[in-house]
Amino acid sequence: MSNSQTTPGIVPARLPGEQIARNFADLHAPYDAHEARVAADRCYFCHDAPCMTACPTSIDIPLFIRQIATGTPEAAARTIFEQNILGGMCARVCPTETLCEEACVREAAEGKPVEIGRLQRHATDALMARNVHPFTRAEPTGKTVAVVGAGPAGLACAHRLAMKGHDVTLYDMRAKPGGLNEFGIAAYKSTDNFAQAEVDWLLRIGGITLETGKGLGQGLDLNDLQQAFDAVFLGIGLAGVNALRAEGEDMGGVSNAVDFIAELRQSADLTGLPVGRNVVVIGGGMTAVDAAVQSRLLGAETVTIAYRRGQSRMGASTFEQDLAASKGVRIMANVRPVAVHGAGAAAEIELEYTTEEGDRLVGTGETLRLRADQVFKAIGQTLEGAPEGIQIEGGKIKVWDAGRTSLPGVWAGGDCAGGGEDLTVTAVAEGRDAAEDIHKVLMG
Amino acid sequence: MADLTTDFLGITSPNPFWLASAPPTDKEYNVRRAFEAGWGGVVWKTLGSEGPPVVNVNGPRYGAVWGADRRLLGLNNIELITDRDLFTNLEEITRVKKDYPDRALIVSLMVPCDEASWKAILPLVEETGADGIELNFGCPHGMAERGMGSAVGQVPEYITMVTEWCKTYYSKPVIVKLTPNITDIRHPARAAHAGKCDAVSLINTINSITSVNLDMLCPEPMIDGKGTHGGYCGPAVKPIALNMVAEIARDPDTRGLPISAIGGVTTWRDAAEFMVMGAGNVQVCTAAMTYGFKVVQEMISGLSQWMDEKGYAATSDFIGKGVPNVTDWQYLNLNYVTKARINQDDCIKCGRCFAACEDTSHQAIAMSDDRTFTVIEEECVACNLCVNVCPVEGCIDMVELDKGAVDPRTGETVGDYANWTTHPNNPSKVAAE
Ligand SMILES: Cc1cc2nc3c(=O)[nH]c(=O)nc-3n(C[C@H](O)[C@H](O)[C@H](O)COP(=O)(O)OP(=O)(O)OC[C@H]3O[C@@H](n4cnc5c(N)ncnc54)[C@H](O)[C@@H]3O)c2cc1C
Ligand SMILES: Cc1cc2nc3c(=O)[nH]c(=O)nc-3n(C[C@H](O)[C@H](O)[C@H](O)COP(=O)(O)O)c2cc1C
Ligand code: SF4
Ligand code: SF4
Ligand code: SF4
Numbered sequence: 001m002s003n004s005q006t007t008p009g010i011v012p013a014r015l016p017g018e019q020i021a022r023n024f025a026d027l028h029a030p031y032d033a034h035e036a037r038v039a040a041d042r043c044y045f046c047h048d049a050p051c052m053t054a055c056p057t058s059i060d061i062p063l064f065i066r067q068i069a070t071g072t073p074e075a076a077a078r079t080i081f082e083q084n085i086l087g088g089m090c091a092r093v094c095p096t097e098t099l100c101e102e103a104c105v106r107e108a109a110e111g112k113p114v115e116i117g118r119l120q121r122h123a124t125d126a127l128m129a130r131n132v133h134p135f136t137r138a139e140p141t142g143k144t145v146a147v148v149g150a151g152p153a154g155l156a157c158a159h160r161l162a163m164k165g166h167d168v169t170l171y172d173m174r175a176k177p178g179g180l181n182e183f184g185i186a187a188y189k190s191t192d193n194f195a196q197a198e199v200d201w202l203l204r205i206g207g208i209t210l211e212t213g214k215g216l217g218q219g220l221d222l223n224d225l226q227q228a229f230d231a232v233f234l235g236i237g238l239a240g241v242n243a244l245r246a247e248g249e250d251m252g253g254v255s256n257a258v259d260f261i262a263e264l265r266q267s268a269d270l271t272g273l274p275v276g277r278n279v280v281v282i283g284g285g286m287t288a289v290d291a292a293v294q295s296r297l298l299g300a301e302t303v304t305i306a307y308r309r310g311q312s313r314m315g316a317s318t319f320e321q322d323l324a325a326s327k328g329v330r331i332m333a334n335v336r337p338v339a340v341h342g343a344g345a346a347a348e349i350e351l352e353y354t355t356e357e358g359d360r361l362v363g364t365g366e367t368l369r370l371r372a373d374q375v376f377k378a379i380g381q382t383l384e385g386a387p388e389g390i391q392i393e394g395g396k397i398k399v400w401d402a403g404r405t406s407l408p409g410v411w412a413g414g415d416c417a418g419g420g421e422d423l424t425v426t427a428v429a430e431g432r433d434a435a436e437d438i439h440k441v442l443m444g
Numbered sequence: 445m446a447d448l449t450t451d452f453l454g455i456t457s458p459n460p461f462w463l464a465s466a467p468p469t470d471k472e473y474n475v476r477r478a479f480e481a482g483w484g485g486v487v488w489k490t491l492g493s494e495g496p497p498v499v500n501v502n503g504p505r506y507g508a509v510w511g512a513d514r515r516l517l518g519l520n521n522i523e524l525i526t527d528r529d530l531f532t533n534l535e536e537i538t539r540v541k542k543d544y545p546d547r548a549l550i551v552s553l554m555v556p557c558d559e560a561s562w563k564a565i566l567p568l569v570e571e572t573g574a575d576g577i578e579l580n581f582g583c584p585h586g587m588a589e590r591g592m593g594s595a596v597g598q599v600p601e602y603i604t605m606v607t608e609w610c611k612t613y614y615s616k617p618v619i620v621k622l623t624p625n626i627t628d629i630r631h632p633a634r635a636a637h638a639g640k641c642d643a644v645s646l647i648n649t650i651n652s653i654t655s656v657n658l659d660m661l662c663p664e665p666m667i668d669g670k671g672t673h674g675g676y677c678g679p680a681v682k683p684i685a686l687n688m689v690a691e692i693a694r695d696p697d698t699r700g701l702p703i704s705a706i707g708g709v710t711t712w713r714d715a716a717e718f719m720v721m722g723a724g725n726v727q728v729c730t731a732a733m734t735y736g737f738k739v740v741q742e743m744i745s746g747l748s749q750w751m752d753e754k755g756y757a758a759t760s761d762f763i764g765k766g767v768p769n770v771t772d773w774q775y776l777n778l779n780y781v782t783k784a785r786i787n788q789d790d791c792i793k794c795g796r797c798f799a800a801c802e803d804t805s806h807q808a809i810a811m812s813d814d815r816t817f818t819v820i821e822e823e824c825v826a827c828n829l830c831v832n833v834c835p836v837e838g839c840i841d842m843v844e845l846d847k848g849a850v851d852p853r854t855g856e857t858v859g860d861y862a863n864w865t866t867h868p869n870n871p872s873k874v875a876a877e
Contacts, residue, residue, distance in 0.1 A: 034514070041512030044835050047795030050815070069512065109792040109836065 005277070005301040009345075010253060010374050012274045014299025020270050023297035027188045027323075028092075028118055033073075036122040040069035043114045046105055051116060054103035056420065056429040057084035061100060065119055077127030078134050080120055085159045085432070086152055088128060088198050089181050090425045091121035092189045095286075097319040099425070128197075133204040138165035140207075143442045146171065146229040148216055151179020152424045153235030153414025155202055156431030157438075162207035164439045169229070170208050173215025173385075179237055179414075181424065183262040186290040187270075188297070215385065222387040226409055231438045234397065234405070234412040235431055238422070240384035244282060244377050248340030257281060257291035257378035264294055276374025279303045280349050282337050283378030285315030291376045292329045303329045304370060306351055308336040308361060337375075338367060346375055383416055393418055403434030411438055446751035448744060450484065450759050452724045453617040453642045453702055455575045457484035457548040460715065460759055461743050464706050464727035465490050465552035465578060465621075468737070470526060472536035476543075481737035482744060485548025487645075487727060490525035490580045491533050493555045493565060498524045498586075504665035507654035509680060516734050518680035520654040522665065522672055524586045525554050530568075537572040550619065554580040554592050557602055559609050566613040576617035579606060581632070582624075582648020585674055594648070597623035600635035607639025617642040619704060622688075624681075625651050629688040630695045637698050644692065645704035645727065647685045649675020678730035682708025686721060693722025693767045710739075712746025719759065720766035774864040781851050781858050782826040782842040784808070784819045790839040791817060797830035797840065805829050821852045 003011045015023070031039060043065040051061045059080050067076035080087035096102075096117040104113035127134060143166045147158045150172035158168045176182055181195040203210065214220055216236065225232045241256045243249070253276065267273045275298040281288045284307035296303045305324065307314055311333035314321060321331060335351040342348065349372040353364040383395055391398040391406035396418040403411040413430030420426040448459040462485035463469050463478055470489040478486060492498060500523055509518035526533060541549045551574045555561040569577055581597030588595040596602045603620060610618045620636035622629060624647040633644050651673050653663045663671030685707025692698050705723030709715050710731040718726050731739050756762050786797070786809075793815040801809040808823035809830065819830075831840045845851060845858045865874055 038513045044794045044796060047799035047811075048815075049795075050793065105792040105794045 005299050008277055008373065010274045010276045013271045014275065014277075015271075017271045020298065024187050024191070024270060024294075026191050027186075028121075030125060031118055031122045036068055036073070036119060037071075039115050039119055040065045042106065043069070044105060050103040050105060051100040051114075055083075055100045056423070056425045057087075057090070057432070058429075059083045059087065059100075059120070061116055064123055065114065065116070068119055068123055073123045073126035074130065076119075076123035080123055081127075081134055083432075084425065084428050085156055085202055086181075086198065086424065086428045087120060088124040089152070089185075089190065089195065090428065091117050091124055092194070093181075093185050094423070094425050095317045095319065098317050128201055133201060135163055135205055137163055137205060137207055140167070141165040141443065143167070143230045144169070144228075145231045145233065145438060145442075146225045147233045147235065148172075148220070148225070149179065149235035149237060149414070149416070150174075150177035150199070150210065150212070151235055151237050151414060151427060152181060153237075153416075153427035153431035154179070154233065155199065156428040157233045157235060157411075157413065157435045158208050158431075159202055159205055160432050160435035161438060162205045164435070166207070166230075166439070166442065168208045169211060171211045171214045171220060173213065173218045175212050177210060177212060179235075179427075183265055184258060184287075184290075185265075185424075186261070186294060187265055188294075216387055217385050222390075222407075222410070226407075230409070230442055232410045233403070233431070233434055233438065234387075234410065234416060235414045235427070236383075236385055237415045238381035238383055240382035241377065242380045242382060244337060244379065246337040246339055248342070248346070249377075251340050251342055251346050252344055253342070253346035253373055254340055254375040254377070257283065257287050257376040258381065260291055260376055261287070261294065264298075270298065273298060275300050276372070277301045278371040279374045279376065280370055280372040281305045281376045281378055283307065283376075283380070284309070284313070284333075285378065285380070286320060287381075288376075288378035289316040289320045289324050289329075291378055293324050293327050295374070295376075296327045296329055300374075302371070305329060305331045306335050306337065306349075306370075307331065307333045308354055309356060310334060335368075336361070336363065340372070340375055341369070346372055348372055349375055381415070386416065402437035403430055404437065446748040446756060447758050448484075448748055448751075450725050452548070452704065453576065453619075455485070455548045455550075455617065456546070457725070458482075458546060459484035459740075459744055459747075460719065460725035461740050462486060462548060462550075462704070462725055462727045463732055464729040465550075465580065466729040466733070467523070468729065468732045471528065471533075472540055475536075475540050475549075478732075478737050479540075479544050479547050482740045483547070483737065484725070485550065485575075487550040487552050487578050488533070488537055488574075490552040490554045491530055491565070491569075492525050493561055494530050497527045497529055500524055500527050501667050503667040505674075507665045507674060509654055516678060516730070518652075518654065518676055519678040519730050519733065520652050520665075520674040520676050521649070522585050522674040525580070530565075534568055534572055537574055541573045541575075548576075549574045550576045550578050552578045552580050552621070554587060557591055557596055557606065562606065562609045563613050566610065570614055570616070574616075576619060576642070577610065577614060578619040578621050578645060579610060580621050580648070581606075582621050582646075585651075585672065594623040594625050597621075597632055597648075598626055600631050603632055603635040604639040607636050607641045611640050619643045619645050621648055621706075622646040623648050624684060624688060624707075629691055630698070633692045633695065633701070634697045637701050641701075643702035643704055643724070644698075645706055646688055646692070647681065647707040649677045650681055650684065652676035677707065678734070679708045679710050682710075682714055686717060689718055689723055690721040690767065690770045693764060694770050712743045712750065715743060716747060716750055716762070719763050721770070722764040722767045724763055776863060777861045778864065778867060779847075779859045779862050781845040781849075783821050783824050783845065784826065784828075784830050785841045785843045786817055786819060786830075787839055787841065788816065790836050792836055792839075793817065794835060796833045796835065800829050800833045823853060825853065 045062045064076040064079040100116045101113035107113035147154045147170045178195045279295040279300045281292040339350045348369045352367045397412040399417045403413045411434040413434045414427035415422045450460040465487040469486045507520040587593035620641045655664045703723045705718035706727040709726045709728045715726045
C-alpha cells in the first residue's frame with residue numbers, strides 16, 4: 001500500500017508515519033525552565049490585573065507568574081488549580097488570544113502579550129509531573145451529588161464537591177470520561193494522552209465514583225437521580241449536530257466534523273485514519289478549523305473551509321484562522337453549500353456566493369463547484385438528551401445565578417447551559433461555581 | 445570624530461578605557477590580545493613579593509547575581525593576587541610595554557606593609573619600563589588577613605606611609621587603589637593625597653556574600669561545604685562607586701586629585717558618567733570578564749558618538765564638568781516643586797503606579813473603573829516612585845510648577861530658591877539677611 005496526497009478517494013496513510021507524527025506534535029512546545037523564567041519576567045505584576053478579569057476562572061495570573069519567576073512553579077500550579085482544576089488542559093486549549101492574553105497590558109503596549117497560556121502549562125506540568133494531587137478533602141458531609149456528564153463542566157463540579165466533603169457519582173454515557181477534552185480538542189493541543197492523564201489525576205482527590213456508559217436516556221432518569229441524591233448537576237454538553245439542509249447531504253463521504261475528530265482522537269495510529277484527497281469543511285468555528293487543519297496534517301491535498309458569512313464573522317479566532325492558513329487550508333468566505341454531487345459518493349460540492357443585507361444572508365445566485373471527495377459538516381452542535389420538563393432557552397438549559405435550573409435541586413453548566421462562551425474554561429468556571437452553590441444550599 | 449585620547453598623569457592612551465587589575469590582565473597572552481582588541485591601557489594583575497607565589501582555591505572562586513535572562517548583574521570573587529612567579533610577570537610586562545608604547549601599562553602591587561618589601565620590588569618594576577604603579581589597598585579577602593590589601597586601605601596612616609615609600613623609591617606615577625569597605629571614602633583618599641600620590645583609583649571590590657545554597661545552607665561559591673565573603677563587582681556596584689568618585693572629586697581636601705574610576709563600568713554611558721563626575725579615565729574588569737575584550741568597541745563608538753553629539757572635541761572637555769552639580773542635601777532648592785503627570789496616550793494601564801503610591805507612598809494616584817490613572821495634585825509630593833515603577837519609559841513626567849504658582853498640596857506659593865539652612869522648621873537655621 002503506498003498512498004500519497006494525490007491518491008483519489010478517502011484513504012489512509014497519505015503521508016509517511018514520521019511526518020504525521022511530526023505534524024501532530026505539540027502546537028506550542030512546552031518551555032524549559034529557563035525560557036519560563038524569561039517569559040515570566042515580562043509580567044508587570046499589574047494591580048487588579050486585567051488578564052485576571054479576562055480569565056473566566058479568574059486565575060490569579062500575576063501571582064502565579066511571579067511564583068514561576070522565583071523558581072517555584074509548583075506553588076504557581078497550586079494558585080492555578082485553586083481556581084481551575086483543569087488548568088492543565090486550559091493552558092493547552094484556551095483561545096488565550098481572545099481571553100487573558102488579549103487583555104494583557106503588554107498586548108496593548110507592544111502587541112506581544114505575556115505568554116500566559118504557556119506559562120500556565122509550565123506550572124501545571126511541573127506539579128503534575130510530581131505525581132501528587134495538591135488538595136485534600138474536607139470532613140465528609142454525608143451529602144451525595146450526582147454529576148451527569150464527565151466533560152470539563154462535570155469534572156470541575158465533581159472535584160469541587162468532593163473537596164468540600166460531599167460524595168459524588170459522576171456519570172457519562174461514553175465509555176471514557178473527559179468529554180470534548182477526550183473526543184473533541186485538536187490532537188496537537190492535547191498530546192500524549194493528556195486528557196485521560198488529567199482525569200486520573202483529578203480523581204485522586206477521592207470521593208468521586210465514576211460510572212461510564214450510563215447516561216440520561218441511557219439507563220438513567222432524572223427523577224430517579226433526584227430521589228437518590230441530594231443534588232444533581234447536568235454537564236451534558238451539546239451531543240447533537242445541526243443538519244446542512246443541502247442536496248446530497250446523505251451521500252458517502254459527507255459526515256460530521258465532530259465524529260471525524262472523535263475518531264481521530266481515539267485512533268491509536270493516525271496513519272490508519274482515512275482522509276479525503278480534496279476536503280471541504282462547512283462552517284466557521286473552532287470545530288471547522290480543527291477538522292480542516294487535521295485533514296491537512298493527515299495529508300489531504302487540498303482543504304477548504306467554506307463559510308457562509310464574511311470572514312470577520314467567523315467564530316474561529318484570528319489566531320485559529322492564521323493557523324489554518326499556515327497549514328495550507330484555504331478559507332472561502334461568503335459561500336454556502338447548495339448540493340453535494342457524485343455518483344453514490346461525494347465528488348464535488350456546489351457552493352453559492354452570498355451577500356449580507358443587514359443581518360440577512362442572501363444567495364447571489366452565482367455558484368461554483370469544488371472537488372470534494374470528503375465533506376465535513378461543522379455548523380454547530382445542539383443540545384440533545386436534556387431531561388423532560390426542564391426549561392430551555394435559546395437551545396440551551398436555562399440557568400440562573402450559579403447554574404440553578406428551573407427544576408429544584410438540579411444545576412447545570414458548561415455547553416449545555418445558557419450563558420458564557422462554549423469553551424473549556426467557561427465550562428470549568430460554571431461547574432466550579434455550581435459546586436460552590438450546591439455546597440451552600442446543601443449545608444444551609 | 446571626537447578624539448578619545450586621554451592624558452592621565454602624563455600617560456597617554458588612545459582612549460580612556462583601561463582594563464583593571466584582575467584576571468583579564470594576568471599575563472602577556474591576555475594583555476596582548478586586549479591591546480589588539482583596542483583597550484587603551486591595562487593595570488597588570490597585582491604582583492606580590494619575590495618568593496613562592498600565593499595559591500588560589502581549587503574549587504569555584506566566583507559567585508554571581510543574575511537578572512531573569514541570566515544577565516550578569518553582579519560578580520563576586522575569592523581570588524587572590526597573581527599566583528604566577530614575580531619574575532615571569534616582570535619579563536612579560538617588559539616585552540609587552542616595548543611592543544605597545546602607545547598604550548598605558550600600569551603595574552599593580554601588593555607587598556607586606558614594611559619599607560624593605562617595597563624598596564625591594566620597586567626597582568624591579570621600574571626596570572620594566574611600565575608607565576606607573578597602582579597600590580592595591582583594596583582586596584577584601586585572603587590578602588587582608590595577611591595584613592595587606594584592604595587591611596592597609598582601611599588605615600589612613602598606613603596609606604600615607606606606603607605611598608610615601610613608593611614616591612621615594614619609584615620615579616613614575618603612583619596610583620593608590622582604594623577599598624570601598626570603609627565608612628567614608630574621603631579619609632583614605634586624603635591619606636593617599638597626603639602621601640603625595642599622583643592619583644587614586646576606586647573602587648576595589650565590596651565585601652559580599654552573593655548567595656546561600658539552600659540545600660547545603662552554605663554561602664556560595666561553595667568550597668567543600670564552606671564559603672567565605674568575597675569581593676563584589678560588576679553592574680550592581682556602579683552606583684556605589686559613582687558616589688565615592690564624586691565625593692572625592694568635590695572634597696576640598698582632595699580637589700583636583702586625578703581619579704581613575706572603577707566599579708561596574710559596562711557601557712560607554714557608565715564611563716561617561718564617571719568621567720563627568722570627575723574621573724580622568726575608567727577601568728573595567730567584570731564587563732570584560734563577562735563579554736570578552738570585544739566590548740571595548742562599543743564603549744569606544746558610544747563615547748565618541750555622544751561626544752560628537754554634545755560637541756566635545758576631547759575628553760578633557762567634559763571630565764569633571766558635573767562635579768559642581770553635586771551638592772549636599774541641605775543646599776537643594778526646596779522651592780523647586782514638581783508634580784507627577786501621567787501621559788494617558790502612553791499609559792498601558794498596568795496599575796503599578798497606583799499600587800506603589802497607594803500602598804507605600806502618598807495615595808496621590810486615582811484609579812477609575814475603566815482603569816484610567818490620574819495624579820491627584822493635592823496629594824502628590826513628587827517623590828518619583830511612580831516614574832520609577834512605571835514600565836513605560838517617559839509615560840510619567842515630573843512637571844515643574846512655575847514660580848508664583850500655588851502648590852495645591854501645601855497651598856503655598858512657589859518662591860525663589862530657598863534651602864533647608866534657612867527653613868523655619870530647621871532648629872539651627874541661619875537667619876535670612
Ligand atoms: C472540535 C472541537 C474543538 C474545540 N476546541 C476547543 C478549544 O480549542 N478550546 C476551547 O476552550 N474549547 C474548545 N471547544 C469547546 C469545548 O470543548 C467545550 O466548550 C467544552 O468541552 C464544554 O464542556 P462540557 O463539560 O460542557 O461539555 P462536553 O465536553 O461536551 O462534555 C459533556 C459530557 O457529557 C456526556 N454526555 C452527553 N450527553 C449525556 C447524557 N445524556 N447522559 C450522560 N452523559 C452525557 C458526554 O459524553 C460528555 O462526556 C471545542 C469543541 C469542539 C467540538
Ligand atoms: C576575579 C577578580 C580578581 C581581582 N583581582 C584583583 C587584583 O588582583 N588586584 C586589584 O587591584 N583588583 C582586583 N580585582 C578588582 C578589580 O580590579 C576591580 O576593581 C573590581 O572588579 C571593580 O570593577 P568592575 O566592576 O569593572 O569589575 C579583581 C576582581 C575580580 C573580579
Ligand atoms: S496583564 Fe500581562 S503584565 Fe499584567 S499581570 Fe497580567 S500577564 Fe502580567
Ligand atoms: S511622585 Fe510619588 S507621591 Fe507623586 S504620584 Fe508619584 S508616587 Fe505618588
Ligand atoms: S505605571 Fe505607567 S503604564 Fe502603568 S498605569 Fe501607571 S502610568 Fe500607566
